[in-house]
Amino acid sequence: MRAVNQPVxxxxxxxxxxxxxxxxxxxxxxxxxxxxxxxxxPHANAIVESVQKAAAEKVPGIEAIYTWEDxxxxxxxxxxxxxxxxxxxxxxxxxxxxxYIGDPVAIVAGDSEKAVDKALKxxxxxxxxxxxxxxxxxxxxxxxxxxxxxxxxxxxxVGADNQRNLCASGESGDxxxxxxxxDCDIVVENTYHTKACQQAMMETFRxxxxxxxxxxxxxxxxxxxxxHVRRILSNALGIPKSMIRVAKPRIGGGFGAKxxxxxxxxxxxxxxxxxxxxxxxxxxxESQIASSPRHEMEVSVRIGAMKDGRIRGIDxxxxxxxxxxGEHGPTTVGLSGHKSIPLYGTPEAHRFRYxxxxxxxxxxxxxxxxxxxxxxxxxxxxxxxxxxxxxMDPVVLREKNMVREGQIMPAYYGEKTNxxxxxxxxxxxxxxxxxxxxxxxxxxGNGKVRSVGMAMAMQGSGISGVDVxxxxxxxxxxxxxxMIIGAxxxxxxxxxxxxxxxxxxxxxxxxxxxxxxxxxxxxxYDSGSYxxxxxxxxxxxxEKACEKLREKILAKGAELLNCGPGEAEFDGERxxxxxxxxxxxxxxxxxxxxxGNRTALEVTETNSSPVSxxxxxxxxxxxxxxKETGQVELVDYVAVVDCGTVVNPNLAxxxxxxxxxxxxxxxxxxxxxxxxxxxxxxxxxMQYKIPTRLDVGKIRVEFESSYxxxxxxxxxxxxxxxxxxxxxxxxxxxxxATGHWFRELPITAEKIAMALADD
Amino acid sequence: MKxxxxxxxxxxxxxIDADLLLIDFLRNHGCMSVKRxxxxxxxxxxxxxxxxxxxxxxxxxxxxxxxxKVETLEGLQAExxxxxxxxxxxxxxxxxxxxxxxxxxxxxxxxxxxxPDVEEIKEYxxxxxxxxxxYEGQLRGILNFLAWxxxxxx
Numbered sequence: 001m002r003a004v005n006q007p008v009x010x011x012x013x014x015x016x017x018x019x020x021x022x023x024x025x026x027x028x029x030x031x032x033x034x035x036x037x038x039x040x041x042p043h044a045n046a047i048v049e050s051v052q053k054a055a056a057e058k059v060p061g062i063e064a065i066y067t068w069e070d071x072x073x074x075x076x077x078x079x080x081x082x083x084x085x086x087x088x089x090x091x092x093x094x095x096x097x098x099x100y101i102g103d104p105v106a107i108v109a110g111d112s113e114k115a116v117d118k119a120l121k122x123x124x125x126x127x128x129x130x131x132x133x134x135x136x137x138x139x140x141x142x143x144x145x146x147x148x149x150x151x152x153x154x155x156x157x158v159g160a161d162n163q164r165n166l167c168a169s170g171e172s173g174d175x176x177x178x179x180x181x182x183d184c185d186i187v188v189e190n191t192y193h194t195k196a197c198q199q200a201m202m203e204t205f206r207x208x209x210x211x212x213x214x215x216x217x218x219x220x221x222x223x224x225x226x227x228h229v230r231r232i233l234s235n236a237l238g239i240p241k242s243m244i245r246v247a248k249p250r251i252g253g254g255f256g257a258k259x260x261x262x263x264x265x266x267x268x269x270x271x272x273x274x275x276x277x278x279x280x281x282x283x284x285x286e287s288q289i290a291s292s293p294r295h296e297m298e299v300s301v302r303i304g305a306m307k308d309g310r311i312r313g314i315d316x317x318x319x320x321x322x323x324x325x326g327e328h329g330p331t332t333v334g335l336s337g338h339k340s341i342p343l344y345g346t347p348e349a350h351r352f353r354y355x356x357x358x359x360x361x362x363x364x365x366x367x368x369x370x371x372x373x374x375x376x377x378x379x380x381x382x383x384x385x386x387x388x389x390x391x392m393d394p395v396v397l398r399e400k401n402m403v404r405e406g407q408i409m410p411a412y413y414g415e416k417t418n419x420x421x422x423x424x425x426x427x428x429x430x431x432x433x434x435x436x437x438x439x440x441x442x443x444x445g446n447g448k449v450r451s452v453g454m455a456m457a458m459q460g461s462g463i464s465g466v467d468v469x470x471x472x473x474x475x476x477x478x479x480x481x482x483m484i485i486g487a488x489x490x491x492x493x494x495x496x497x498x499x500x501x502x503x504x505x506x507x508x509x510x511x512x513x514x515x516x517x518x519x520x521x522x523x524x525y526d527s528g529s530y531x532x533x534x535x536x537x538x539x540x541x542x543e544k545a546c547e548k549l550r551e552k553i554l555a556k557g558a559e560l561l562n563c564g565p566g567e568a569e570f571d572g573e574r575x576x577x578x579x580x581x582x583x584x585x586x587x588x589x590x591x592x593x594x595x596g597n598r599t600a601l602e603v604t605e606t607n608s609s610p611v612s613x614x615x616x617x618x619x620x621x622x623x624x625x626x627k628e629t630g631q632v633e634l635v636d637y638v639a640v641v642d643c644g645t646v647v648n649p650n651l652a653x654x655x656x657x658x659x660x661x662x663x664x665x666x667x668x669x670x671x672x673x674x675x676x677x678x679x680x681x682x683x684x685x686m687q688y689k690i691p692t693r694l695d696v697g698k699i700r701v702e703f704e705s706s707y708x709x710x711x712x713x714x715x716x717x718x719x720x721x722x723x724x725x726x727x728x729x730x731x732x733x734x735x736x737a738t739g740h741w742f743r744e745l746p747i748t749a750e751k752i753a754m755a756l757a758d759d
Numbered sequence: 760m761k762x763x764x765x766x767x768x769x770x771x772x773x774x775i776d777a778d779l780l781l782i783d784f785l786r787n788h789g790c791m792s793v794k795r796x797x798x799x800x801x802x803x804x805x806x807x808x809x810x811x812x813x814x815x816x817x818x819x820x821x822x823x824x825x826x827x828k829v830e831t832l833e834g835l836q837a838e839x840x841x842x843x844x845x846x847x848x849x850x851x852x853x854x855x856x857x858x859x860x861x862x863x864x865x866x867x868x869x870x871x872x873x874x875p876d877v878e879e880i881k882e883y884x885x886x887x888x889x890x891x892x893x894y895e896g897q898l899r900g901i902l903n904f905l906a907w908x909x910x911x912x913x
Contacts, residue, residue, distance in 0.1 A: 009847050016855025019792025026791040084837060159777025201890055202796045202804060202856040252794075252856030253890055284797045350798035489856025491891050650896075651849035657893030658853065685801035685888070690883045693894035 003503035004713045007650040008510050009554060010496045012250065012489075014017065022250040024222050025281060028208045034063050035116050036267045036276035038427070039106040039123050041098035041289060044132035044360040044678030045144070048096045051106055052124040059122065061115030064274055066107040067425040071269065075151050076235035077294075078261040079327040079365070080225035082466050082527050084155040086330040088167060090147050093236055093265050098127075099146055099324035100362050101678050102290035109270045110277055110337040132360035132678045134295065136321035139165045139562035146324060146358035167322045168330035168356040169595075172337070174410040175349025180313035184304030189387045191379035193729070193744040194297040195672040196321070197665075198288055199367050200690050201490075203252020205263040205282040205291065209271035212245070216271055219538060224258045224488045225528035226518045232261045233268050247519040256366035259530040260292040260327050288683045292365025295332045295356075296321040296672070299378035309392050311401045314341045314411075316379065318354040320371070325363035329356040332366065335460075336375030336739070341411035343379070343422075343456050346402040350411050360678055366530060368659065369723045372459055377745065380455040380728035385741060389699035393439060394732065395430055401425065402456060405706065413464070415611055416657035419706035421642035422456060422616035427705055429454070429618040432638040435609035440736035442543065447628050450635065453732030454620045457724035460612035461708075461717040462533030466609060469538030470524035473502060473545045475553060477594055479586025481506065483542070485517040486526025487534045492719060493532045493651040498542050500647060501712055505546030507572020524604045532615075532717030535647060537607055539712035545605035552601055553586070560584045602694070613708045615716040617641040619655055619660065619725025625737035630753030632668055632734060634697030641701065642714035646710035652718050656701045659722025665691045667727040668746050766790065767834025775821055778786040781807070782816040784824075785831055792832040792859040796888070803887035806860040806867075807831050813867040832859045838866055851896025853889075861887045865901060868874040874905065 015022055051067045071093040079087035086631040094104055105125055110116040133144040147162040154160040159169035179186050207221040217239070223229050226246040234241040251258065282291070300313040318336040322329030337352030367373075383401075387394035403409060405420040430436070435454060441451035462469075472484040483502050489495040499513040506513075517523050526538060550570055557575025558568035561582050569576045574583040593601045622636040639656055646652045669689040673681045682688035707714035727745055735741050740755045763772045766788055775784065785793045795817055796802035805816040808830040809823075832839050839862050846852050846862075846895045861884065868875060868883045875883065880901055881894075889897065 007848075007850070010850055010852065012855070013850075013852050014840065014843060016852040016858050017846050018836055018839040019859035019862065021791035023794075023856065199890075202794070202802065202854065202888065204796075251854060253854040255890070296855070364886045491852075491856075493850065493853075648850070650848075654853060654892055655849045657895040658891045659893070661893030662890065677839060684799045685797045686799045690888060692888060693881050693898070694885050696894060699893055699895050755852035 001504055001713065003500040003510050004647055005645060007497060008500055008648055010493045010651065011515060012495065014518045022204060023252055024206050024208055024220055024249050027249055028220065028279060032277065034109040034111060034270060034274065034276055035113050036107060036109045036270050036278050036280040036552045037116050037120060038104040038266055039108065039120050041101060041103045041105050043098065043102050043129050045130040045602065046098050046127040047130065048098060048105055049126040049128050056119040056122040059115050059119045059227040061112050062108065062110040063117050063276065064109045064268065064270060065119065066094065068094040072238040074238060075153060076232060078232060080228035080259040080261065080413040080528060080530065083231060086156045086158050087328060088160050088326040089153040089155065090325050093269055093276060100360050102362060103324060107266050107270060109274065121628055122533065131627065134360055134674060134678050136319065136357055136359045139359050140355055146360060160330065165358045166355060167326040167358055168333060169354065171353040173351035177313050177315050177349040177351040179302040180349040181302060184312050185307045186389060187302055187304045188382050188383060188389060189302045190382055190743055191292060191298055191300040193298045194379055195294065195671045195745055196293045196364055197367065197672065198293045199255035199257035199687060200688065201253025201257055204287040206280065207267050209263045209267040210280040211271060211275050217244045217268060219244065219264060219268060221246060221248060221264050222258055223248050224254045224490055224530055226520050227486060227525060228528055229261055229264055230520045233264060234328045236265045237269060237272055239272065243304065248488055251488065251490040255368045256370065256530060257292050258490065259366040259528065262291050280481050284685060285683050288688060289680050290362060292363065294367035295329065295364040295371065295372040296334060299336055299375055301378050301382040303382050303386050305386055308398045309390055309397050309648065311344050311346050313349045314344065314347050315351045316341060316375065318375065320354065320356040321359055321364065322356050323359055323361045323363040327363055328365065328366045334370035335371030338412055339372035339460065340375035340379035340457055342409035343458055344401045345402055345407045346401045349448055354409065359708065361674060362680065368662065368720050370720065373724050374722045375458050376455065377727040381731050382741065384728065384732040393427060395435060398426055405561055419613060419644055419708040420616055421706040424704040425616060425618040425640040425642055426456065428702060429620045429638050429640045432700060432702065433620045433622060433636060435620065447626060447627045449627060449737040450622060451556045451625060451733045451736035452620060452622045453455060453729040453736060454618065455616050455725040455728035457619065458614040459532055459717060459721035460614055461536035461711065462609055462612050464612040465608065465610055466607060467531060467533045467537045468525060468527045469533065469541045470604060470606040471498065471538060471542040471545045472524050472602065472604040473549050475549065475590050475593065477590045481513045483513050483515050484523055485515065485538060486523035487538045488518050488529040490529060492655065493648065494529060497535060497647045497651060498539060499646065501539050501542045502546050502621050503557040504713065505543055506550065517545055524606065532720045535715050536711050537609055538715050539715060541605045541607035543712045544607060545603045548603040548605065552599060552603065553589060556599060556601060557584050557589050560592060562588065609710060611710060613710060613716050615641065615643040615718060615721045617721055617725060619729045621726065621729040621733045623730065623733040623737065625734060627756060632749065632751035634664060636697060637699045639701050639722065640704050641718065641722065642704050642706050643718040644706055644711050645714035646703050646705060649716050652703065653701050655718050655720045657699045660699050660726055661691050661696045663723045663726030664696050666745060667730040668748065671746050760822060764821065764824045765828040767830055779821045780817055781819040781821050781824055784821040785816060785829065790831040790833050794856055794859055795887060796857065803864060804857050804860040806863040808863065808867065813864050832862055835866060842866065842904050846897060846900040849896035849900045851892045851900055852910055853891030857889045861889065861897065886907065
């Protein structure tokens with residue numbers, strides 16, 4: 001293939017490395033643009049009794065101050081999901097009942113930051129302070145209700161009940177799990193706890209709004225989901241979707257954070273009310289305390305096996321903490337079971353049960369891995385603990401049980417693995433790290449121990465039967481192409497890899513494809529870039545659209561050659577007439593299509609997939625454990641990934657390296673701790689420690705490709721799976737070095753040192 | 760107060776508020792490459808050169824730049840293109856938001872130490888956070904660039 005599977009430079013690469021103004025706050029007109037900020041609740045659970053705003057309104061430069069009395073009263077969700085959203089409608093733009101420290105109480109808009117800051121200081125709020133519900137283990141059926149209101153609404157049958165603090169609840173399974181476990185030689189049972197980690201993309205949440213020449217609300221936002229934002233703003237503001245246009249510029253990272261509406265509603269409301277342009281830029285502190293992080297989960301696993309290592313049953317119960325609001329609560333939890341249990345092909349029975357509860361902490365959202373990360377930490381750790389109990393090499397235990405190509409996965413909606421190179425991934429990772437020489441550990445003789453650990457992972461490729469991807473491709477004069485998409489390149493490179501696919505289909509250079517997106521007025525409908533969907537779902541739409549455009553080009557060329565379309569051929573540069581040997585080039589075809597033409601050289605195709613083929617991978621970590629201080633140093637991390645056909649080896653590699661670095665942060669550093677009043681301590685990057693380049697060791701990535709028949713050119717997804725292996729692999733390496741299992745993340749040096757001190 | 764700051768070779772005289780941070784002064788003057796990532800001097804995104812030395816412009820008052828020279832990536836486009844091409848060839852720019860600060864600090868490193876080893880590179884750039892790349896691609900790009908430089912192909 002000449003374009004697919006090539007390490008093509010990202011189309012926007014040179015603009016980005018030279019610092020060109022391409023992000024939201026770089027491209028807007030700052031003149032006469034209102035600054036929007038919100039006053040945030042200092043209480044985790046309270047009723048706003050009154051807001052005295054007269055004095056604040058008198059601050060020079062203040063345009064408007066809004067409170068709960070000024071906003072529409074119909075509830076909505078800020079989750080970027082296909083309608084009807086599984087996430088409950090539990091939000092208002094401003095609510096009288098504030099439910100976590102940071103919940104907005106008032107919106108202030110003014111012509112300068114100083115004026116707005118001053119007004120925020122002067123605003124006086126009287127609260128009726130209520131007892132907060134902070135322990136998610138005690139949330140279900142607690143007497144404190146996070147959402148007691150009658151207007152709370154769940155659109156889908158997800159087992160939600162606001163009178164029980166339940167955002168979702170459910171159970172699925174196959175076989176008689178209790179009978180199988182009772183019949184096993186050994187059952188490992190443990191509970192694992194992961195925190196509400198922050199995506200911490202470098203560009204915080206931000207949105208600019210203005211009114212266009214038609215009186216419509218124009219929204220320029222750093223978002224992964226332009227079409228969902230249009231619907232959510234329509235719901236929030238109570239205005240027709242036809243009055244809203246949403247576009248995205250370059251995005252400074254998303255990782256799922258921007259799959260929820262976070263900043264958008266506030267400037268949208270201000271601009272709609274004042275008809276003046278406005279912008280809101282979250283500070284890092286706001287991004288840390290009032291955004292859309294990972295769901296905190298406590299995952300209990302029971303795995304039953306025989307002495308020979310055959311795994312016969314897996315039982316998973318997940319308790320997920322959605323916080324004050326339910327964004328992505330009902331769906332993230334599903335992946336904690338559906339994308340961990342199917343890693344194993346041998347079980348005769350499995351069961352997966354879950355509860356998702358409301359509490360008075362920041363609402364969670366979507367973060368790369370989306371529940372699979374939490375579930376895989378638990379299940380892979382439990383399998384590693386099983387290996388230790390069986391006194392068996394964990395790689396050997398995997399070899400006996402892992403899912404293989406052609407198997408049906410009962411815990412994955414009964415889908416069959418049409419493409420699965422997991423066995424090759426494990427084998428290659430083992431060779432790369434030198435597992436047989438290094439497992440389990442080597443004492444370095446200086447108080448330090450070097451040890452290894454491993455984990456497998458899977459994810460999906462889009463949401464089966466739900467996600468929609470579309471592409472418009474058109475030929476222009478001079479024979480170059482414009483591709484218009486609704487998917488969102490957030491640094492991932494989808495503009496480029498989709499252009500590679502188009503170039504492959506159209507037999508042209510990647511540079512001959514210009515890419516535009518995403519804009520709800522111009523782009524064909526796409527549910528957006530999340531759920532590892534863009535390469536797989538939108539990619540197939542590109543392939544379909546380009547095939548049809550080829551036919552149109554052929555027909556137009558044949559017409560110019562006075563030749564039947566059946567007798568003509570198109571090689572990407574010219575259309576030939578087989579009979580006469582005459583030909584016409586693309587430039588002529590494109591130009592003639594703008595003169596007396598009746599056939600649009602333009603095609604829009606839409607795609608959705610009934611299946612979501614999982615990518616698979618294996619990660620192995622080598623650490624150096626300081627037995628005195630507890631310090632863990634990453635020495636080497638190898639990852640071998642089966643993402644089907646690798647569309648762009650450079651970008652897939654960097655996705656993998658980046659995901660592993662985030663996973664290392666989650667495993668070792670990134671903590672979320674609340675005070676007994678519900679105040680979040682890790683509220684800046686000073687406290688919330690994401691890895692620096694000194695913290696990640698050496699990361700080495702290889703690919704073991706399978707061919708996914710339903711994917712474009714055999715491709716599956718890559719974006720999310722890569723964050724899933726570090727936590728369980730590092731936890732096992734720490735066990736191999738210290739003899740202690742750490743079942744709560746992050747595994748800080750302090751925790752390890754305290755455990756070793758107790759030995 | 761009135762300050763005179765030379766930004767990318769252009770002298771700017773202006774009346775400013777005493778609390779105006781250098782990052783905001785620079786963005787007000789069109790240097791949109793200068794990015795704010797954290798407010799707490801942790802991320803390195805706002806790195807600019809003050810008299811040739813890298814500083815975090817979110818933590819420097821504009822008043823302190825009075826009478827001094829400031830360079831941003833807008834003023835170093837040729838160098839940025841030359842070195843940046845090696846980052847682009849790895850796909851390591853990713854979302855790009857941290858790139859300007861990273862580029863500034865890397866260029867500062869190359870000026871101070873034209874042939875740094877891997878440890879020196881990692882240490883010098885430790886204050887430049889990147890959430891996308893995992894840093895490996897940036898390191899490959901830097902090493903390829905240094906090798907290319909050493910081969911004497913300016």
